[in-house]
Amino acid sequence: MQKYGGSSVADATSIKRVAGRIVAAKKAGHDVVVVVSAMGDSTDELIDLANEVSPIPPARELDMLLTAGERISMALLAMAIGNLGQEARSFTGSQAGVITDDSHGRAKIIDVTPGRLQNALDEGAVVIVAGFQGVSQTTKDITTLGRGGSDTTAVALAAALKADVCEIYTDVDGIFTADPRIEPKARRIRAISYEETLEMAANGAKILHLRCVEYARRNDMPIHVRSSFSEKTGTWVVAADQVARHLEQEGDSDMEQAIISGVAHDRSEAKITVVGVPDRPGEAAAILRALGDAEINIDMIVQNVSASATALTDISFTLPRADGQTAMTALARLKDQVGFERLLYDDSVGKVSIIGAGMRSQPGITATFFEALAAAGVNIAMISTSEIRISVTVSETHVDTAVRAAHEAFGLGTGEVEAVVYGGSGR
C-alpha cells in the first residue's frame, strides 16, 4: 500500500516518476495498491470555480466537484504505469468500496469492502485508488472525507486488504523531532509509536493527520512516512512494542533510550478569557455547553482560583482561530445569564508541546522544560499535560525560541537520540 500526496503528482513529470517507483515495487514481488491525491493545486482551482458560480456551494455538489481532482490524477497515474508495461487499474473511492456516512465534506469511513481491488490484485494489476473520497451508505451519494482524507483512505484500505505496511509518500523525509524550518538541528525520527504520533498531530505537527493515525492505531497498521523524492527510509509509525524492533532493523539496537521524541508547535489557535465569572457551581459548565452547542472544540482550559472577596474568577481557554468569531458571539449571548464581566480575545498565542512516552517514568521533565523556556526568556501563559505530553501557550512571537530551547534541552539534535523506545502502552 502506497499513498502519494498532491505534490508527488503535481505534473506529468512527477506522475511518471511516481509510476517508476510503483513499477519497481511491483517488480520486487509486492502486490501494490496506491492511493493518490489530486494534482498539485487542482483542488484549489476547483474550489475557485465553485465560488465563481455560488458563494455557498451545496456540500453534496462540492463533493461531486472536488472528487474530479483525484479522478484525473489516478487515471493519469494508471496510464503512466501502463506505459511502463505494467497493467494498472484506477478506482474511485466508491468503486474501491470506501463506504462512509453522509456528512459531505467531512465524511467518516464506516466500512471498507475492497472486493474489486482484491480481484484486480489477483489478476496481477497494480491498483490505483482515489484518496479523500467515498460513497454514502445511506444516500449512495459521493462524499469527501475532509482534511487528512487521503492518508486515512490509504490506512483504511491497507487494513481492509491486510497489507504489510502503508507507505505515506510526502515531500519530506519523515517525521522530525521539530519543524526543521524553525530548528535546523531537527532530525528524522526513525520509529515512533501511534500514541506519540497522535499527540504530535493533535498539537500542530503537520505531517500526518489525527484521523489517519487513529485509524492505524485501531487496526495496528504500520505506517512508513517517507519522501517520494528519495529512496531513503523515513519514519515508521508502529505499535509501541514494535518501535524497538524497527530500530534494530536499522542497526540501532544499542541506541540510547530517548525521553522526548519531538517538539510540536501550533500557531492556529486563539485564546478567549471570560473575565469575572461568579464562582458558583455550574457557571463554567454553562460556558462550555454554549461552546459545545456551537460545535467548537476547545483545547486547553484554565480557571484561576478565586481569591478575592468578590468571589469572581476568570476562565481562559484556547480554540482554533477559525472558530474565534463564532465562539465570541455564542459567549456574548450568555453574558446576562452567567453574569460575567467581559470577554477578552487574543489571537497572538502559540502553543509548544513536548511529546514522549519516556516521560511517563521520568520525573523532572516538566521542570527541565520550564527551566529551558525561562532561560530563553519565554513566558508561559497556560499549561496542559497528558501522560505523554506537556503543552504550554506562549506569545506567538516566542514560538520559535521556545521550540529551539526545548529541542536543545532534551538533546534532540545531538544525534544520540533519534527515536523513542519504551514498553507497551497497555492499549
Add this chain to the structure above:
Amino acid sequence: MQKYGGSSVADATSIKRVAGRIVAAKKAGHDVVVVVSAMGDSTDELIDLANEVSPIPPARELDMLLTAGERISMALLAMAIGNLGQEARSFTGSQAGVITDDSHGRAKIIDVTPGRLQNALDEGAVVIVAGFQGVSQTTKDITTLGRGGSDTTAVALAAALKADVCEIYTDVDGIFTADPRIEPKARRIRAISYEETLEMAANGAKILHLRCVEYARRNDMPIHVRSSFSEKTGTWVVAADQVARHLEQEGDSDMEQAIISGVAHDRSEAKITVVGVPDRPGEAAAILRALGDAEINIDMIVQNVSASATALTDISFTLPRADGQTAMTALARLKDQVGFERLLYDDSVGKVSIIGAGMRSQPGITATFFEALAAAGVNIAMISTSEIRISVTVSETHVDTAVRAAHEAFGLGTGEVEAVVYGGSGR
C-alpha cells in the same frame, strides 16, 4: 429534458446563464432533467495531459480521465442552480443508470435504469446528469459513449423517464436548410421528421449526431434543437406524422408544402478507385470484405459497366478520409488475389446531398438538382440515392457552389418554404 453542450457551459458566466434558464423551466411547472457536456475545451486539455504520460493511453483509463470533465461541469451547474434557490442534484452516468456495453471510448447504451433520477425528481429537485458516459454492464467500469454521446444520453434518459421533449441546446438557432456559412439565405427549419434528420446527419450536417437521432426515432422522443443564447423556438425533430402539427402550433397551418427540407454537405470523405478489376463474380465482394475486415465503413459505391473486350471494370467508393490510409493498405494486400491494375486515392472530393421526404411523390427532383448543378458549372462524379435523399460527389472546390445552386433551385431561401410536411413514413 434539456441538454447543453460544451460551449453552453464554457465558463462560470455561461453556467450561471444556463442555470437561469433551467430555473425558469422548473418554475414554469416542468420536471427538469439536464444533461451536460464538459466545459469548453476541457476534454481536449485532459487528452493533452494523457498524451504527456502515455503515447497510447489504455482505453479504460482514458474513459476514467475524460469523465472527470462532465463531473466538473455538472457539479458547477448544480451549484449555480442552488444559488438561485432551486435544489439541484448532479449524477454521473453510472449513478443515472446509463448502462452500456464494455467498448471503452465508443460504448453503446444497452439499458437505462433512472431510478435515482426519478426519486430526485419526485422530491422536487432539478436533476443534472453527466453526458457522454455510462457504466459497463459486465465489468462495472466507467465507459464513454464516443462522438455524439451527450446528445444520445439526453435522448436515452428522456425516453426512459418518459419526458415530453428532449431539448438539445447548442450555439445556433436550430437545423438550417443549409450551412449558413456557405449559403447566407439558409433558413431555420421549423419542424422535420426523424428520417430526414437522419439523412442530414449521415450526410454531413453537424448539428445532431446519427446515433442520437436513431435513438429518438426508435423511441419516438421529440427533439427540440435550439440556441442556449436566445429564447427563440428552434427546430422540432419529430415523427413524420407530427411535423404538420408542430407547424400549426407555430401558426403556419396554411404554409406551402416543401419538397426538399435541406441541403447537406460533407468534406470529410475521400474516394478510392480500384482500376482494372476483372469483371468476374465475387471480385467486388472480395474488395468489400477486405474493407469490412479493416472496420472501414464505405459510403457511396459505383461500379463502371465493363464495355471493353478486356472485361475489366473500375470500382470507386467513398469512405471517411481518416480511414484512407488503412483502406489503401488493406486493398494493396489484395492486389495479387484480385488481380486489379492499380489503386487511385483522391481526398479532394466533397459530397452534396438534398434531403426531403417530399421527393417520394415528386418526379423530376433529380433532374432539377442536376440541371442546377450543371448551370452552376459543377461536374458530378458519383451519385447515390435513398428514398428521401439524392447525393452526389463533386470536386471539393465546388462544394460551396453546389450547395448554393441546390438551395436556390428548390426555393429554400425564399421564405415560403420553411419546413417539410408529408404523410406518414410507414416506419
